[in-house]
Amino acid sequence: MTENAWPLVELRQYTLRPGMRDTMIDLFDRELVETQEDVGIRVAGQFRDESDPDRFVWLRAFRDIAARTAALRAFYLDGMPWRTHAPAARATMLDTTNARLLRPATAASAFRLTGQRPSIDAAELPKSRALAVIHHVAGDPAEFTGFFESRVRPALGLTPIGVYVTDPSPNDFTQLPIRTGPVLVWFALFPDTATRTTYLDTLEASPEWTETVLPDLNKRVSAPTEQLFLAPTSRSLLR
Template identity: 50%
Template structure:
């Protein structure tokens, strides 16, 4: 996947489970049949009214074709889109991303997606860390992340799973807006459960190398404090 959307929806109070049930039942296979890949869908653990999901495409042209087929021509969205939209207050918080390097995209899934009707929630947690930059992530920043940040994350049991930067290509499906005029570097990690994530953050906070060397150098490169999305996979999320 050469194009990724990180989509964060603000929902009406009490509507998140309703949207997740509808999404997991109707909006996964129907999109993938048209050329999109639904990477994962999540509850934001820090906001009960936020639903986060990730969708991928092979190219920007493939994105345009898949989204047109689904939202304009498709019967599934015509049938269930109004119910989904009724749960939402805002669906415009979307980062359009591309892999930061030739091997930094999401790995192939370790197992098949649970079938329709699955309700068992995984204990695992996914964390998306968003770095805001003054300019596009260049080779020097990506090398700094690979050589200095990623090894410390691995040492503290939170190794990066994938890394992406802003895709500045023109939005090929303007009916769905994306955030523009900003530069981000986004990396993902996965943990067996909330306790393992907490252990990682505690070990990182106690690391002298992180606090005295890597974090100050990283902070100097950022235009805003990092943002961390703590994400609980839904029953059918393939990324978990």
């Protein structure tokens, strides 16, 4: 399996019951990682949203849309692990509908899902931090992608670990709703919180960014840009 053999990605943001996030993460990392991967899903990342104590954000990847449908049916409808642990998982959840189906924006913009996942008994939390930025696209998604690649990416001052856009494939697993509004999402990793903060402060102080790129970007979006400040769990592959 090559490193970019998982081009189809779900970005899932769950709103949990107050105080239940650690319970959900403990259950997820212990019972719902390998059991999904056993049926053809690649669990790419699990994160605490540092801006919302009740939000759990995670990413999973698939080889293609047909493989996604087959894997989700195998896991949610036919498999024993979800039947066993679904009541405990659902007891932590308030809303799971904030989910997007994404594909790489370009041939070279997919995650490199290599490396070794920490063992099931891992407890140490990484110092690294992630940033996910969601642009809500107004107009033609292909034109926006071209604008991002030619104007936005060069001004960012870093190399994203992944850049994705909304995949237009029909959602054949309707038990899990998917939001269909066009977005472009880019992801970055930093060694720690301080480095991420310094990066954002430097970007906001850049005249090229604030005076040239950002005004043009804001004309091309249909809603305010979202920033997700993410802390990997002890078993997240992306870290």
